[in-house]
Amino acid sequence: MEKWTFIHYVRAMQNQASRTAEHVALFRALESSRRRNRLFVDSYAMKFLPAGYRWLVRLARLPPVGHYIEGRIDKHWPAGPRASAVVRTRLIDDLLTEALNQGAHQVVLLGAGYDSRAYRIPGMANVKVFEVDHPATQATKQRLICAHVRPDRRTHVRFVPVDLVRDDLDAALQQAGFVPMERTVVIWEGVTNYLTAQAVDTTLRYLSATTGRGSRIIFTYVDRAALDGSGTYSGVEEWHAVVREADEPWTFGFHPSELPEYLAERRLELTVDLSAHDAATRYLNPLGRDEPAAFFYRIAQAEVL
Numbered sequence: 001m002e003k004w005t006f007i008h009y010v011r012a013m014q015n016q017a018s019r020t021a022e023h024v025a026l027f028r029a030l031e032s033s034r035r036r037n038r039l040f041v042d043s044y045a046m047k048f049l050p051a052g053y054r055w056l057v058r059l060a061r062l063p064p065v066g067h068y069i070e071g072r073i074d075k076h077w078p079a080g081p082r083a084s085a086v087v088r089t090r091l092i093d094d095l096l097t098e099a100l101n102q103g104a105h106q107v108v109l110l111g112a113g114y115d116s117r118a119y120r121i122p123g124m125a126n127v128k129v130f131e132v133d134h135p136a137t138q139a140t141k142q143r144l145i146c147a148h149v150r151p152d153r154r155t156h157v158r159f160v161p162v163d164l165v166r167d168d169l170d171a172a173l174q175q176a177g178f179v180p181m182e183r184t185v186v187i188w189e190g191v192t193n194y195l196t197a198q199a200v201d202t203t204l205r206y207l208s209a210t211t212g213r214g215s216r217i218i219f220t221y222v223d224r225a226a227l228d229g230s231g232t233y234s235g236v237e238e239w240h241a242v243v244r245e246a247d248e249p250w251t252f253g254f255h256p257s258e259l260p261e262y263l264a265e266r267r268l269e270l271t272v273d274l275s276a277h278d279a280a281t282r283y284l285n286p287l288g289r290d291e292p293a294a295f296f297y298r299i300a301q302a303e304v305l
């Protein structure tokens with residue numbers, strides 16, 4: 001695997017927690033603090049937050065305050081990063097649960113960040129879970145997990161600290177107990193839009209070659225039209241400005257119409273491809289929640305052929 005192709009990702013995660021990862025954890029914590037009509041409960045999200053954000057989430061437990069906070073966030077970022085984050089979380093939760101129910105033997109969280117699915121999704125304790133991340137980021141995550149998750153509830157999790165500039169991901173995974181060619185679920189959430197085209201290509205080819213037939217790769221991406229200016233999406237610049245200020249600019253996207261052929265060339269079949277707006281229609285509208293979610297931010301699933 002070509003290590004240097006991951007440099008953009010590593011730079012964002014190397015020495016401190018990603019600011020965008022903190023924002024996603026905040027949005028998950030706010031969703032979990034709702035008393036009614038919430039999409040999921042992530043009791044760990046708040047543990048990953050700095051003190052100021054934790055205080056905000058505690059205030060949000062009062063329904064009027066929570067609705068006010070959500071409204072202020074949505075008004076400030078009109079493209080809908082908050083709702084996009086929570087509906088993508090629920091959709092990925094459902095896709096993961098479906099794969100587990102259909103016989104997946106192991107799960108890889110690639111660029112795990114503050115993902116807590118290993119501890120909160122039913123059935124995860126019955127499979128091997130590999131959390132892959134940069135050593136500095138993972139050290140913080142492990143410390144928090146050890147403080148808040150009982151030892152008997154984390155025996156199925158293998159932490160795989162990998163500096164992808166210097167280390168070999170394949171060797172690190174196998175040393176941790178990953179079994180090549182077994183049916184696997186890979187979750188690659190919130191990462192591709194910070195990489196290069198070559199990094200994405202290398203990763204997908206590696207995953208399709210080392211996981212068994214029927215394995216599933218669940219990933220998020222940005223519509224390339226939102227990056228090259230060929231689309232007419234509203235709110236893109238405001239959202240992108242926030243991640244640029246955090247030194248985590250978007251660098252890559254797919255054209256949705258080209259994705260099926262792109263994946264087929266890598267022995268993968270596209271089985272799901274929804275915008276965050278589509279996911280909001282599926283999950284929020286039935287609850288009577290009318291909240292902005294992005295048309296240009298997408299959640300996809302590919303199956304290994």
